[in-house]
Amino acid sequence: MYNEDGYELWLRYRRVDNPDRLAHYRHALSEVAIPGAGETNDIIRQELQHALPLLLDKEVAFTEQKPVANALVVGTVDQLKTLGLHISSEQQQKLDRKGYFIRSELAEAGQWVVIGGDGETAVLTATFHFLRLLQTHQDIANLDILSHPHIQHRILGHWDNLDGSIERGYAGQSLWHWAELPAIIDPRYHDYARACASVGLNGVCLNNVNAQAQSLSHEYLIKTAALADLFRPYGLRVYLSPLFSAPMQLGGLPTSDPREATVAQWWQDKVAEIYQLIPDFGGFQVKANSEGQPGPQDYGANHDDGANMLAEALALHGGNLLWRAFVYDVTVDSDRAKCANKEFEPLDGRFHSSVLVQAKNGPIDFQPREPFHPLFGRLEQTPLALELQITPEYLGQSRHLVYLADMWKEILDADTYAKGAGSTVAKIVEGSAFGHKISCILGVANVGSERNWCGHHFSQANWYAFGRLAWDFTLSAEAIADEWVRMTWGNDTAVVEPIKTMLHGSWPACVNYMTPLGLHHLMQEGHHYGPDPGHNSSGREDWNCVYFHKADVTGIGFDRSRRGSNAVSQYHSPLREQFDDVATCPEKYLLWFHHVPWNHPLLSGRTLWEEMQYLYNEGVTFVEIMADTWQSLQPHIDPQRHKHVHQRLAHQLENAREWCDVCLHYFGQFVG
């Protein structure tokens, strides 16, 4: 078996090793017709010219004309019409905005598989969908697939600095070679764009939210424009993270007060300059008055003042503004989990129509498990963008195998009860809950210059799953895992099922060996790797682990009930009451919302302390199972990737044991 290095990601086009399927595919795909011209069609054609001969192990004819045999026919609705294909208005209506269909049709000369879409980039994503059917050995005899994006803006956010380093990056340096741009175009930019397009992503925010002013200089905008030109035919729009004080640092103004006309004018001019270079620029993602970043509050103004000033400048050109709600000013509330709502709820209704307030999935900071962020459901007049973290900052970085789709589904499917039962986070993000016209989901990217893009081969699954869920959050984590495993590791059942079992159990295991039962932020300070539950020496109280777990001889947990910080009040009924009562609070969030006695009985019949011991050990056990399972897969996996993952699983097992030992030893001190 040939060594693989993971560079191909899930876009591996290995010969179909199911003889029946192969025979049928060869029969069905004797020709490919792509009537359209232009860059996106070139990309579609190149992908098919690359993929089909490998998958089918035979040459395939390409044409721009009407095919004369069984064929694949690919184009926008208008392009398909030039081949005489009739698309009824009913069918066109079904084809939702930017959606696509893949369907089998009987033509004069044979059977066709027709791929059509609302726009060329929808057709590109559909083409990857079709290739996925072949990669995963699906029956393509009677296709009738209709798909559309549930969320409008589906963005990868890179926390990449201009010097090539990546904040919270665990897979090498930044993909963007700023020093070389625009003169030198790394071929990898194309492969990045292919990967994004293949899962339906349509935006990329190039630089760190902890921004540098320089990214808005004309010199850097020219570099950004080179990337935007390259990404455009793949359907990817470019976004930037501006530094709020850029008018001073870059423009030489004496202030960056958003209420000053000169400041607003500077931004209008800067935005106009951007759109001159990048006509389809997506917009800004802003981290302001958060963790030391400058913002409108520096001038006594508020978030809406800052956001609206930028949004007005962008809206003139069709851009949006993502204003992050990741704020935890200690003067706002002594419970960090409550700060964002207390700052943003009063502003609801005061934002410009092109502003999206962007909240992380939970109210703290990308912990292994958090309840959903209470802003979802509390802002009604403001569209909310959902920010997920694909890069595993708190989840073992590039060394632990943790499949995140299950976590994200838990968040997306969580019911906020904002408009009664069924008001899930997903529907709020989609915009359907409150009738918003714009919608956005952003994932903090886990990709870098490492050959396999993500550091850990299995971390690729999270990039894949983020894109798939951003396109269609109704997909199950299991279905996404099935696709990814087949494309990445092969279709042999002996491989697929064990790896899916690993994936499915990996996130619960990580929660168990790090922070079970609603515990959170027990990580070492700064790098956030490894346990340090006793950490109590940070300059900020809410950067200490003891702040979060509050263990003492009476018990453990953060009392956020009505008797405590009353963070539960930020959730709608009946969640509020459910979370508030230790008897009804889901045990997965128990210590998030309650300070609980060590001998408190749990559903299992075990006391809290017994359950903690049980779960920490359960987490370790599952890593052992993963390591053993992987070992047993050796005959089925190429040696290089097998060894790579094997080493990491061994390391993860050591780490999991350390987490278990350190935490139980530390907490055990308090138990009577």
Add this chain to the structure above:
Amino acid sequence: MYNEDGYELWLRYRRVDNPDRLAHYRHALSEVAIPGAGETNDIIRQELQHALPLLLDKEVAFTEQKPVANALVVGTVDQLKTLGLHISSEQQQKLDRKGYFIRSELAEAGQWVVIGGDGETAVLTATFHFLRLLQTHQDIANLDILSHPHIQHRILGHWDNLDGSIERGYAGQSLWHWAELPAIIDPRYHDYARACASVGLNGVCLNNVNAQAQSLSHEYLIKTAALADLFRPYGLRVYLSPLFSAPMQLGGLPTSDPREATVAQWWQDKVAEIYQLIPDFGGFQVKANSEGQPGPQDYGANHDDGANMLAEALALHGGNLLWRAFVYDVTVDSDRAKCANKEFEPLDGRFHSSVLVQAKNGPIDFQPREPFHPLFGRLEQTPLALELQITPEYLGQSRHLVYLADMWKEILDADTYAKGAGSTVAKIVEGSAFGHKISCILGVANVGSERNWCGHHFSQANWYAFGRLAWDFTLSAEAIADEWVRMTWGNDTAVVEPIKTMLHGSWPACVNYMTPLGLHHLMQEGHHYGPDPGHNSSGREDWNCVYFHKADVTGIGFDRSRRGSNAVSQYHSPLREQFDDVATCPEKYLLWFHHVPWNHPLLSGRTLWEEMQYLYNEGVTFVEIMADTWQSLQPHIDPQRHKHVHQRLAHQLENAREWCDVCLHYFGQFVG
């Protein structure tokens, strides 16, 4: 033509496309016998098992026994004897220390090619030598090759920080994944070691000379030991750059004064700890009292006090100490070029026998061209290590094509006249000039995590050339280029000759468009990329460009003659007099040693200012020629590598024009 990404370096084993040669190779190599066992023999076997089937496009039988047909036979002298091969004592004597032979012998059962060496790692390097013969389509019918390393310690020095960044690195992040070590072994470590062994390198200094104390912590030593274990069978010894103040930062001592017994004891204990983990540890490379690094002078002690303390600790275990002479304390001399000699000449004879003082090739700092460092020839009782910079800090970084072997040869072949004519820098480094027993050459590495290792495909040539010259400095730059081009780009004359022309002209061109006629350090501050001849705002006078060129209305250049700083006095006669007289000073060093009127006539008949204009434009013209040449090679080069280099040459051309325009415009202001 298949796309290539450059990962294979020069170790590309493409099918021999010369039919006669292929036929002969197949005939001559029907079997391979490797009698020896152990890790290094495994590596040799794997390399041949990988390479020969690809080169010969046929399977080759491997045995540990005496071969029964035409064969390749590989082993140490002792291992060869087990196959009944007779190695006469005369032959053994010819086989210099750590040397090897490759020779054709008539055996009972057929014709053998016998590879033998003094030690297994010599045999490994010889194996790569033999593969190079096949890769470059040489006649192997009557081989009688004898080779040995001219310099004992041949080290790649990595300026890699523990966080993965690389100081002056232009090819991505560090290869060493410190966070993952020792648990996770990147397969790339092996390919790095293969590449080093293939050119005869035998040492690697893992961390930046601007060191962090942490690299000596037990935790990091365990990580270093994992790399040392991996590198050992490839013949690579590991070195570290210690922080001189580590006894305080790591050991908690109140001082790092080398004359304090507690400090010396701390280092002895630390070194013992290192050798416990790494029995063949190479030693330390130290940057002390240089650019802000701590050192013995912080305590009123001197370089020899610091060096000897460390050397004594290392010598107990067989390690060496490399003490860098890169110092330029402004209180020592106002001419930066003179500082190192003024500090180190008085110390000659006071160093421990396992100390090598390590000097850069020139007295300033890795400029495009410098005269050789005057320490070579001035320290007689102290062995001098030569430090070259492979990473092109001042030479266009990873964006300019500049082949450095010609520069290094100019330095190595330079006659110091220290013991009369013929006392070349090479002979001083080799140790033969003054009868030293230890010798060392160190190249600051240009490799990183980029897929092609060096950022620019052509920068690989400099890694290759450094290794080849370190092994045998009598090789010509042209011969090394010929080998590298054939192995990297193919043997077709239509490819080989034009690329060699590019390589050969590239360094003179860079000197011309950046700093002709002995000019130096006209680069922008900090990153050292691009021209800034007017720079005059640095806190240190000798970090300003105007300090180095001293252009004014009377002329240009740094007067280092007897009438000026008298730096010429640091060279031996007759160089001293030759450099001192503007009429005899080689024009390539003219403005290094003299402040010359703009209308001064040169050998060409042009005035100085006319010559400067001529040479700056000559530099640009050669880059145009390189770009055109490369364009014409498109049919012969795979598209990916061709485009990669094409883009960089276009960028280099822009940069060269900028250098030419900026410098001539700036200097033109002073010309009457």
